[in-house]
Amino acid sequence: MVTTGILKAKKIWLFALAAVTLLFAFNTTSFSAAYVQSWHLVDSGKHLDYDGDSIYMSHITTGAGIWNGYKSGVIRPDSIWVIEDVYVTDIEIANGYTGVTYASGKIELNVYYLSDHSTTRRTNTATHELGHALGLDHSTSTDIMGPIQTTILTLSQNDKDSYDLAYSKY
Amino acid sequence: MTIVVAALIVGAAFGFNFFNKDTNVKNAVSEVENVDTSKLPIFPIRGSFVYDVNNINEAVGIVDYVFVGKVVRNDGTIYKGIITMESENGPKEVGTPYTKYAIQVIDNIKGALIDTIEVLKHGGVSQDNKGNKGVFIFEDDLLPEVDKFYIFLGYAQKDGSIIISGPNSNVPLNVSDKQSNNLTKQSLSSLSVYQQYQEAFENQIISVQRERFTSKYEK
Numbered sequence: 001m002v003t004t005g006i007l008k009a010k011k012i013w014l015f016a017l018a019a020v021t022l023l024f025a026f027n028t029t030s031f032s033a034a035y036v037q038s039w040h041l042v043d044s045g046k047h048l049d050y051d052g053d054s055i056y057m058s059h060i061t062t063g064a065g066i067w068n069g070y071k072s073g074v075i076r077p078d079s080i081w082v083i084e085d086v087y088v089t090d091i092e093i094a095n096g097y098t099g100v101t102y103a104s105g106k107i108e109l110n111v112y113y114l115s116d117h118s119t120t121r122r123t124n125t126a127t128h129e130l131g132h133a134l135g136l137d138h139s140t141s142t143d144i145m146g147p148i149q150t151t152i153l154t155l156s157q158n159d160k161d162s163y164d165l166a167y168s169k170y
Numbered sequence: 171m172t173i174v175v176a177a178l179i180v181g182a183a184f185g186f187n188f189f190n191k192d193t194n195v196k197n198a199v200s201e202v203e204n205v206d207t208s209k210l211p212i213f214p215i216r217g218s219f220v221y222d223v224n225n226i227n228e229a230v231g232i233v234d235y236v237f238v239g240k241v242v243r244n245d246g247t248i249y250k251g252i253i254t255m256e257s258e259n260g261p262k263e264v265g266t267p268y269t270k271y272a273i274q275v276i277d278n279i280k281g282a283l284i285d286t287i288e289v290l291k292h293g294g295v296s297q298d299n300k301g302n303k304g305v306f307i308f309e310d311d312l313l314p315e316v317d318k319f320y321i322f323l324g325y326a327q328k329d330g331s332i333i334i335s336g337p338n339s340n341v342p343l344n345v346s347d348k349q350s351n352n353l354t355k356q357s358l359s360s361l362s363v364y365q366q367y368q369e370a371f372e373n374q375i376i377s378v379q380r381e382r383f384t385s386k387y388e389k
Contacts, residue, residue: 039213083256087264091251094325094383095292095335096232100217102306104264104296105255113220113380125218132216138309149218 032157034165035145039103040135041085042074042170048133051078052088056109056122060088063127066144067134070155070163075130086133098149099125101132120151127153135166205246205295207313211304215293220378223310223337226366231374234382235281235324235332236367238343238358240350241314242286245270247294267294267306268333269313273322276353280371283332287387289324292335310337319343319350321367330386341367 042048050060064075078084085105092111098121099114101107107129114122124144131145136159138147143156155163221228230236249265256262268290275283291314293307307313314320320340324332334340341363349357358364 037214037216083258087253087255089251089253091266092328093333093335094234094327094380095333096221096223096325097217097219097336100215102215102264102266102296103213103304104306106251106253106264106266108251108266113378128218129216138216147219148222149220 032161033139034161035137035139035158036135036162036166036169037132037137040166040170041101041103041105041133042135043083043085046074046167046170047082048075048085048130049078049082050075050086050088050130050133051084052086052107054088054090054107054109055111056090056114056126057088059119059123059126060107060130062123063130066127066153066155067130067163070160071167074134074167086130088129099129101129107133117149118151120153121149123153124151125149131159131163134163135169136162205303207295207305210295213296213304213306215306215308217308219336222377225375226370227373227375228377229323229336229338230280230367230370231376232378233280233323234326234385235283235322236279236371237275237281237283237322237324238277238279238319238353238364239273239275239287239322240319241271241316242274243272244314244316245272245288248290249297252297263297265297266292267296268292269294271314276319277355277358279321279367280374281385282389283385283387284389287332287385289322289332289334291340292333308335308337308339311339312342314340319345319353321363324385326383326385328383330384332385332387 067075086107087105088107088109090111091108094112097110099107099109114125127144136145139145139158139162141148143158144152145159145162221232223229247267247269249267252263252265254261255264271289271291273287273289275285275287293313296304296306320342322334323339324334327333343361343363345353
């Protein structure tokens with residue numbers, strides 16, 4: 001009787017372990033995805049060299065640090081030795097967005113909205129726009145690359161997977 | 171001698187770059203005539219929004235005007251915020267394209283605009299002095315075509331102009347030739363898209379508090 005009881009308990013424990021393992025596997029593999037757009041601004045040397053006259057350049061620098069924390073040295077400030085890939089400038093227009101990136105190499109940060117926003121929100125926008133310059137597309141609301149401005153400043157698994165896929169295309 | 175020559179070369183390089191990097195021109199505007207965009211490649215504009223672009227109630231809530239209009243004329247593209255960027259082939263001018271349209275206002279859903287207005291649509295033919303042209307337009311957006319009807323979502327600007335900007339900011343209305351000659355509020359009411367935007371206005375969500383401006387085209 002005691003042996004049967006122990007075997008039953010072992011079976012239940014093993015079943016629970018398998019279920020938890022499956023749950024974790026599902027969570028880590030199925031819930032992340034890569035989102036890349038049709039263009040990027042990274043040069044043939046796999047660098048994104050930025051320059052600009054935006055009043056939010058410090059937020060761009062912080063944003064560059066967030067991406068470089070995952071892939072070191074890709075985003076760099078422009079220098080006399082290289083050709084700039086992206087130029088960050090300001091606009092003041094009522095149009096529904098805090099920042100926008102063009103395939104021509106221009107990032108516009110919108111003072112109309114950002115002037116009232118917190119440092120965290122401004123940095124989220126700056127990081128998001130650099131993500132577009134890197135070739136990442138919009139993803140989900142829990143990512144830096146979600147379509148709506150948030151307070152997120154940490155790369156999600158979606159952001160990392162998207163960056164990996166974009167990087168493989170440079 | 172060698173040191174002097176080296177110093178001159180380095181100095182010249184610094185000087186060249188100094189002039190090259192300080193040629194950015196802000197707020198300049200230039201114009202090009204209307205061109206056929208049908209054969210140009212599309213380069214989607216990407217941005218970070220302050221509202222949920224997929225929520226029609228929020229989309230109506232954030233703008234100042236929602237109106238049914240017929241596109242009377244396309245007056246070409248203007249470029250704002252022109253900057254000069256470095257490129258492998260030398261300096262290039264990069265401006266933000268806006269396409270100019272004359273619109274006949276058929277019906278006001280939100281706001282009250284006069285019968286004939288001019289608007290700037292965010293997007294259009296890219297500015298590229300190297301001959302590589304394309305069309306810049308937001309995802310889920312399109313450039314209006316002359317003689318067609320749309321529901322426009324517009325923002326009044328500080329200078330009194332109206333900008334149509336963002337995904338779904340001009341939604342096509344399928345109007346038959348027979349209907350187009352005599353479109354009234356009553357005939358529009360039979361169109362499901364029109365009903366959708368009427369309902370969205372009645373249930374609009376203003377998710378962003380912002381300073382609002384008045385257009386010079388208001389009644």
